[in-house]
Amino acid sequence: MHHVPRPALTAAVALASALALTACGGSGEESADAGAQQTLTVWAMGTEGEKLADVAKTYQQAHPNVTVQVTPVGWDVAHQKLVAAAAAGKLPDVMQMGSSYLGEFADMGALEPVDTGAFKQGDFFPAAWNQGTYEGKSYGVPWYVDTRVLFYRTDLAKKAGLKGAPATMTDLRKAAEAYQAKAGAKWGLSIQPSGLDAVQSFYPFLYSAGGAILDDGGKPVVNGPDAVKALEDYGAYYAEGLSDKTFRPGYDVTKDFNTGAVPMFFGGPWMVGLLNDNYPDLKGKWAVAPVPADKTSVSMAGGSSLTISADSSHKAAAKDFIAYLTDAKGQADWYERTKDLPANVKAWEAGTLATDPNLTVFRTQMENARALPAQPKLTEITSKVDEAIGSVTQGTSSAKEALDKAQSAIAGLVG
Structure with missing residues (x-):
């Protein structure tokens, strides 16, 4: 098993509140502007958690004001860690969510609804989008898909x-x-x-x-x-x-x-x-x-979504980072690093993803794969x-x- 470092939350949370700019009107939540100097905390599971740190470095080169702090969390402890963090009001800004427990966190009000103006349902496999939906609202942007x-x-x-x-x-x-x-x-x-x-x-x-x-x-x-x-x-x-x-x-x-x-x-x-x-x-x-x-x-359809904590004071930067990971280019790059299948259908239009006959079988199977509706x-x-x-x-x-x-x-x- 990989050693899972303890999330360095306190410093990030203190920094977050110090930098937060009061939003005018709206829900009264404080959120930093996407371009402001800030640290974005991200939890990702298993191999994804390890590989995501490299992608974050590339992202930071283009976004010098944003420090992306990725904490890899083992799948075996992910659920209990998320539950404990939610109870303490200390969830990270961005977290990878397995399809089996997205409904549970959406139900407890811990997740920010997806901005459907920025993320379009039609860009993703239907089953992938549905896995991030709870009671008719979207809470997760599809990151990668999986089928058998x-x-x-x-x-x-x-x-x-x-x-x-x-x-x-x-x-x-x-x-x-x-x-x-x-x-x-x-x-x-x-x-x-x-x-x-x-x-x-x-x-x-x-x-x-x-x-x-x-x-x-x-x-x-x-x-x-x-x-x-x-x-x-x-x-x-x-x-x-x-x-x-x-x-x-x-x-x-x-x-x-x-x-x-x-x-x-x-x-x-x-x-x-x-x-x-x-x-x-x-x-x-x-x-x-x-x-x-x-x-x-x-x-079956499996895979993971990317979610934003409802309490995050970096929602704009979080949204930007998720957009970077889930657009066609980011998804094709992620496939090359991890072999995780892209949830974004446009990522399949070029390179190995378009030409490998084995991958074509997975793609065809994904078109009508089924996922369980989210439930707590x-x-x-x-x-x-x-x-x-x-x-x-x-x-x-x-x-x-x-x-x-x-x-x-x-x-x-x-x-």
């Missing part, structure tokens, strides 16, 4: 007598059987059987079947017929021995993909780089394809679905019983 597509071994597919990628969910199950029977694979498909975030493995099945956890209005619908059918389909991989029912925390699927023990898995964009870097001999023996269609081909208790809501998945894959419950149980638990958690 199918990775499969093309050389072993030939051995198994398969032509191309599985186009439907029925094809996917048949392909898993063929890889096992004819291409020596130990498992047909890697999907997570239980544990935290098993729901992320389940989304392609759920959404493609036409199911959802919450409808667009935020009402729980996880025991609807489409969702039940999707979980039955998911459970069949375990009942038929096509997927491993043992949950291994921290499991790295790329090792088994390399040996051929696992010929197919659903993965995010970072997996492309991992495979290229760690298994160069595998080049030309694997490909990515869209999620196989049931009713349609729909995957989203992490608890999805954990109820994790439990339902586990009980089905371990054979202790039918899909219907498991989802009925999840539905009633989620009904008690919805705002």
Whole structure:
């Protein structure tokens, strides 16, 4: 784990109040002019937190009055740190927000609504914009996106007598059987059987079947017929021995993909780089394809938004910095540094993003990917679905019983 330095908040907060200029009229909040001498405090998570400091240096060269102080925060402690800072009234000016808890902070009034005159919804993937929206108001500007597509071994597919990628969910199950029977694979498909975030493995099945956890209005619908059918389909991989029912925390699927023990898995964009870097001999023996269609081909949308603290006295500078990070140029630069997929659609029009066939599959999948509507208790809501998945894959419950149980638990958690 990376050492996470303690945020140097007090100095920044003192400086902020000393420099703040009283706004005329309006909400009576004090906010410094964007060009004034000031320090902007920024929290970002994981790898993003580490890489953002370099971008901040470049930004400072063009904005000499603004000192951008980036604090990297580990994802494992991010939620508790944000909650504690919000309670103490000491949130940074700008913070990266994972989609699962934006609703919680918007609900407590800790976030400044997005200036929709400066940031245009149409510039971003629909699912990315929706993740930053709570109760009809936008609180987060999309920073990067994430979705899952199918990775499969093309050389072993030939051995198994398969032509191309599985186009439907029925094809996917048949392909898993063929890889096992004819291409020596130990498992047909890697999907997570239980544990935290098993729901992320389940989304392609759920959404493609036409199911959802919450409808667009935020009402729980996880025991609807489409969702039940999707979980039955998911459970069949375990009942038929096509997927491993043992949950291994921290499991790295790329090792088994390399040996051929696992010929197919659903993965995010970072997996492309991992495979290229760690298994160069595998080049030309694997490909990515869209999620196989049931009713349609729909995957999950993930990623992060950038938000401004409602209490910040540097809102103008914060807005300027976020604009720099989320315009097409800033997004293309960020992709080169991190391989995070741009949320801004215009960033995809040039360079590697426009020409790489693997990236094209991710882009197409993002166009109609789905995100859960923001809710204050989203992490608890999805954990109820994790439990339902586990009980089905371990054979202790039918899909219907498991989802009925999840539905009633989620009904008690919805705002």
